[in-house]
Amino acid sequence: MIDIAELKQHIVFQDTLGGVVRIPDWLPRSYEIFRAHLLHKAYPCYLGSAAEKQGDLLLTYIEGNDCEHLPNTLSTFLAFSAAHLERLHLLSIFYEPEKEPQSHEYYAARFWGLLQFLHDKDPQPWPAEYPTDPQDPLWEFTFDRTPAFVFATAPSYQHRKSRNLGPGLIVLFQPRGVFRDIEGNTPAGMKTRKIIRGRLEAWDGMTPHPDLGSYGDPSNNEWKQYVLPDDNTQVLGTCPLTIKSPLPIETQ
Numbered sequence: 001m002i003d004i005a006e007l008k009q010h011i012v013f014q015d016t017l018g019g020v021v022r023i024p025d026w027l028p029r030s031y032e033i034f035r036a037h038l039l040h041k042a043y044p045c046y047l048g049s050a051a052e053k054q055g056d057l058l059l060t061y062i063e064g065n066d067c068e069h070l071p072n073t074l075s076t077f078l079a080f081s082a083a084h085l086e087r088l089h090l091l092s093i094f095y096e097p098e099k100e101p102q103s104h105e106y107y108a109a110r111f112w113g114l115l116q117f118l119h120d121k122d123p124q125p126w127p128a129e130y131p132t133d134p135q136d137p138l139w140e141f142t143f144d145r146t147p148a149f150v151f152a153t154a155p156s157y158q159h160r161k162s163r164n165l166g167p168g169l170i171v172l173f174q175p176r177g178v179f180r181d182i183e184g185n186t187p188a189g190m191k192t193r194k195i196i197r198g199r200l201e202a203w204d205g206m207t208p209h210p211d212l213g214s215y216g217d218p219s220n221n222e223w224k225q226y227v228l229p230d231d232n233t234q235v236l237g238t239c240p241l242t243i244k245s246p247l248p249i250e251t252q
Contacts, residue, residue, distance in 0.1 A: 002028045002035075012060045012077045012091065014069050026168075027061050030094050033166040044162050044199035047178065051088040059092045067114060071121040071143075074173070078146045081175050090174050097155075097168035107154035107169050108227045112240040114171060115150065115226075118143055119241060126246040134223045134239035137216055140176060141223075141241075147176040149215075152227045159230050162203050179215070211235050 007028060009018040037043055038052045051057040058080075060073050074091070081089040095110070124145045126132055131139045140147040150173055157164035197208045209228045213220030224235040 002032045004028060007031060010055070010058050012058050012073050012080075014072050015076050017058065017076065017080060024061060024063055024096065026096055027094060030097065030166045030168055030170075031059065034092065034094075034170065037165050042199065042203060044196055044203045046196070046199075047088060047174075048090060048172075051090045054088060056088045057090050057092060059094060061094045061096070063096050067117060070114075071118060071123065074118065075123060075144045077173070078144050078148075078175060081177070082146070085177055088178055090172060090178070093171040093173070094166075095169040095171075097166075102156065104154070104156040104230055107152065107156050110169055111152040111171060111227050115141060116241055119243065126244055128246040130246075132243040132245060134241065134243070135221060137218050137220050137222075139222060140215070141226075149174045149176060149179070149222065150226055157230050159206060160204050160209070160228060162200055163228065176215075207232060 004023070008020055008023060011018065011020045011023065013020045035052060038045075038049050038057075043049050048057070058077060060070070060077075062070070070093070077089070077091045081087070093114075119141075122143055126142055127145045130142055130147060133139060141150050142148070150171065151163075153163045153165040153170045153172070155164055155167055155169075193214065197212070200208045209225075209232055211221070211224040211228065211234055213222075213225070215222060221235075221239075223239040223241070229235065
């Protein structure tokens with residue numbers, strides 16, 4: 001049973017953390033299912049599990065199509081995370097569950113629509129030090145000048161069970177700083193990915209998706225990992241996002 005008072009302390013909404021007065025009736029059950037997956041001893045992503053155990057996993061919610069609060073909410077989360085770099089902060093955005101089952105394409109469209117909305121409402125220009133072309137292996141979604149790995153979980157995943165964490169769409173933001181010391185081809189990074197992908201295969205009952213790569217690897221595209229297919233067909237085409245050009249770096 002979820003402690004509602006405790007749950008409220010982990011909700012980011014607008015410019016506050018733990019200050020939300022009302023939460024929707026559906027959220028405690030959605031969070032309870034999500035939490036049970038993360039705390040299972042065999043759940044593949046032990047970084048997410050550790051964040052939940054340590055109280056570093058924060059959440060917010062979207063009722064219906066009302067995401068107007070999200071740009072401010074995300075800025076609040078990123079500022080809080082930046083002030084506590086020793087923590088494994090992760091923001092989980094819970095969507096109100098649909099009344100009827102929906103297709104995988106439906107949830108993918110909602111995910112990409114949300115990222116485009118956030119990009120269009122970004123209070124800061126795209127930082128010039130990060131590429132704007134999603135085909136670049138160093139590209140990552142950036143908001144408020146902070147790069148973050150973003151991915152979707154949805155009830156439409158029937159085979160890739162690690163990405164089905166509840167009755168509604170959940171969008172997760174991990175600031176790239178969370179991956180410090182385990183990036184790219186570092187020994188720690190390679191070891192971590194090997195462990196997680198072995199656990200993924202055991203949990204899902206299928207080999208990890210071929211588009212799962214390593215950030216910075218020349219053959220890797222981060223955006224392809226954001227919404228994976230429910231099978232192992234490769235993600236084709238181009239990124240659905242339209243990224244604005246950054247402001248030029250000022251020179252003295």
